[in-house]
Structure formats: C-alpha cells, structure tokens
Amino acid sequence: MMGRWLGTMLWLWLMSPALAASLDAASINNAEYRSKASAEDKIDAAIVKAQVLLDRAQFSPGEIDGKLGENAEKALRAFAEAKGLAFDKPFTEEVWKKLVEAIPDPAIIDYKISESDVKGPFLEKLPAKMEDMKALNALSYTSPREAIAEKFHMSEGLLQALNPGKKFDRAAETIAVANVGKKDNKLGIGRIEIDKTRQTLKVFATSGELIAFFPATVGSKEKPTPSGILKVVSADANPNYRYNPDYQFKGVRSKEAFTIKPGPNNPVGSYWIGLSAEGYGIHGTPNPSKVSKSESHGCVRLTNWDVGLLGRNVKKGTPVEFVEEPKAGGKS
Incomplete structure (x- = not known):
C-alpha cells in the first residue's frame, strides 16, 4: 500500500503546475514519442518538438504552443499523408520517427x-x-x-x-x-488546394506531390469563399487594408471607404495574395491563435509567417482550387 501511495503522490507531482518549471530546451530537444500526450490545455515537451519539426518540414501547425490541438492534429495528418503513412489517428510513432528523421536539428x-x-x-x-x-x-x-x-x-x-x-x-x-529555420525556403508550387470544410490549405508541386500544408480560416456562412478554380493575380508584402462600405462587415459603421496602413496587426496581416475573384485573397492575421478557429469575411486567412512563405513562392497564374467535403450520404 505504501508503494502504491508513493507512486500516486509521484504521479500527482509530475502532473502538477510546478512541472512547467522543467520545460526547457533540453526537455524539448530530448523528448521522445509517447502514445498519450498531455491534456490539450497543457504544454507538452514532445508536442512542442513535433510542432517545430512540422513547421520546419513546411507542414505548419499554425502557432507553436506545445498543445495537441486541432491545428497540430491537422498538420500531423497532412504530414502522414505526404509520407504515405497511415493517419487513422493524428499522432503515431511512425509519424514521429519520420519527423525526427527529416529534421535532425534541435527544436x-x-x-x-x-x-x-x-x-x-x-x-x-x-x-x-x-x-x-x-x-x-x-x-x-x-x-x-x-x-x-x-x-x-x-x-x-x-x-x-x-x-x-x-x-x-x-x-x-x-x-x-x-528553431524554425530561415525565411528563404523554396517551394516549387504547381497548384494550391483550399478545403472549405476542413479549413486547410495544401500546396502541391507540379508533379502532384504534397509539399506544404497550412491550417486556414476559410470564409463564413455569412460571407463564404468562392467555389471552383481561381488564379493568383498578385502577391504583396506589407499591404494596406482598404475597407469598402459595400462589404457591410459587422461592427463597422462607416458609410465611407477608408484605408488602414500596413503592419503585422493590420486586418490582413503582413501579406496579401490576390485572387482572380474581385476582393478575395489569401492573407495574414493579427490573431494567429485563431486561425481555423474563427470565421473570416470571405477570404482565406493564414498566420503571418505561413502566408509570407506562400507569398514569397507563389507566381501569377498559379491555380487555386476551392474544394468542399461532400455532405454525409453524398457522392465523393
């Protein structure tokens, strides 16, 4: 009984907030795969490492926060898909091994x-x-x-x-x-696919290979994104934001157009990729933690760093296809 009591007390201590003090570079860099991560609202050293490795591999988990949330799970599944691994569950030992193998640098x-x-x-x-x-x-x-x-x-x-x-x-x-690496990563982009249901953006090479992935906020019921295939018409860093009163956004009372100057906290963040449907684009955000967790005004919203990587690599004329998962019982 004493041994069980001591074991229980040790477990409680390990799971206590005081453990946060042990979160450091060594605990993350030396982290190994565990079949069960910490609760979604707790920072986990192994999840920090996995998120950094995913980011380095161009399969973005969005904001690196050390938690196995929705965006991290999306990135893990996309990475598994790209590597030809089973992805019936988001985090497996096979995925972990491929990540560590692909990115040997410290996290x-x-x-x-x-x-x-x-x-x-x-x-x-x-x-x-x-x-x-x-x-x-x-x-x-x-x-x-x-x-x-x-x-x-x-x-x-x-x-x-x-x-x-x-x-x-x-x-x-x-x-x-x-350790997210340098900004000059090169992507040989053939086409972009945006899933309106899953709230994701995938980048494919001309060969058809899945080479990058980003969680995204894609429109809303009130202002949905377009359907079908559009094309990239522009890519601009540090854009102005021009509000048109015809947009009739909630909370905006102005009857006149106005311009908001550039900056990372601009409503469209630090990059704008214009699409061939007027007023629509792929852009950044001042709230990276809310990507794929809140609605947009019809455009596609990524973190500033993800849209920056995409914007520096995309070319005019690149096709951007909007897809939608079929409803239950529908044809695939």
Whole structure:
C-alpha cells in the first residue's frame, strides 16, 4: 500500500503546475514519442518538438504552443499523408520517427535579442474597431514579446514558459526559441488546394506531390469563399487594408471607404495574395491563435509567417482550387 501511495503522490507531482518549471530546451530537444500526450490545455515537451519539426518540414501547425490541438492534429495528418503513412489517428510513432528523421536539428535553440527586436515603435494598444485603426501611422506589434513570438512562430504563452523571469525588451538578453529555420525556403508550387470544410490549405508541386500544408480560416456562412478554380493575380508584402462600405462587415459603421496602413496587426496581416475573384485573397492575421478557429469575411486567412512563405513562392497564374467535403450520404 505504501508503494502504491508513493507512486500516486509521484504521479500527482509530475502532473502538477510546478512541472512547467522543467520545460526547457533540453526537455524539448530530448523528448521522445509517447502514445498519450498531455491534456490539450497543457504544454507538452514532445508536442512542442513535433510542432517545430512540422513547421520546419513546411507542414505548419499554425502557432507553436506545445498543445495537441486541432491545428497540430491537422498538420500531423497532412504530414502522414505526404509520407504515405497511415493517419487513422493524428499522432503515431511512425509519424514521429519520420519527423525526427527529416529534421535532425534541435527544436529549441538560444537566441540573443537584437536591437531591432526592441526598437519598435510599438502600439500602446491595438484598437478593437477598424474605424479606430485608420488614424494610425502603422499597425505595429504591441510589444517586443509579441514581435519575438511571431518571429519564431510561437505563442506568447510558450515563449514565456520557456523563458521564466526573462525580459523580452532587453537587447543582448539570451532566450530559448523555436528553431524554425530561415525565411528563404523554396517551394516549387504547381497548384494550391483550399478545403472549405476542413479549413486547410495544401500546396502541391507540379508533379502532384504534397509539399506544404497550412491550417486556414476559410470564409463564413455569412460571407463564404468562392467555389471552383481561381488564379493568383498578385502577391504583396506589407499591404494596406482598404475597407469598402459595400462589404457591410459587422461592427463597422462607416458609410465611407477608408484605408488602414500596413503592419503585422493590420486586418490582413503582413501579406496579401490576390485572387482572380474581385476582393478575395489569401492573407495574414493579427490573431494567429485563431486561425481555423474563427470565421473570416470571405477570404482565406493564414498566420503571418505561413502566408509570407506562400507569398514569397507563389507566381501569377498559379491555380487555386476551392474544394468542399461532400455532405454525409453524398457522392465523393
């Protein structure tokens, strides 16, 4: 009985919030596959590692937060599909082995905060209403922590958990960050497929191979995305956002058109990929944690880093096909 009691107490201690203190680069880089991850609302070292490796492989889990949520599961399934593995469940040992094999670099590395990271300017507060954004000179980050978290595709919560007691507004401070690689990754894009039901975007090579995946927010019931095949007509970094009163967005009372200046917290984020249906595009977002979990105004919304990768590689004329899963009982 004493042995069982001690075992129970040990288990309770391991599952307690105090364990968060042990979350560091070593615990993540040395993490091994476990058949059962922590609860969805808990940061798990193995899930952090898997998310970073997925990001490096161009199968984005969205925001790297260390939790086995919907977007991480979507990315794991897409990676398994691309590698010809079974994906009856999202996280398997076979998928883990392929990830580690494909990306041998450490998942977490040290980073020295630079002067440009803390220079700003930063917004004191991001306005909640679009009309209040039009007077701002730029839709900048609200803090160095937000900027650094986005630079390394991380949630601010995970960045803070990895760096307890660290100050993100101090140049030369060394912190632990996700090893997401460089921005100059090349994708030989043949076509793009956007699944309106599953809220995903897949990139295929001209050979037909699935080479990249991104979770996405795809329209809404009120303002659905188009159907069929469109084409890319433009790709622009740091776009202005132009509001047209004909859009009649909820919460926007202006009867006149207005423009919101560029910045990562602009309503369309830091990149715009225009499509051949007027007013529709693929763009970024100021809220990466909400990708595929909230509705859009008809466009396709990705994290700023994902749409940046796509925008730097896409070409005019690239076909973009919108597909929709058949209803239950329908033909496939």
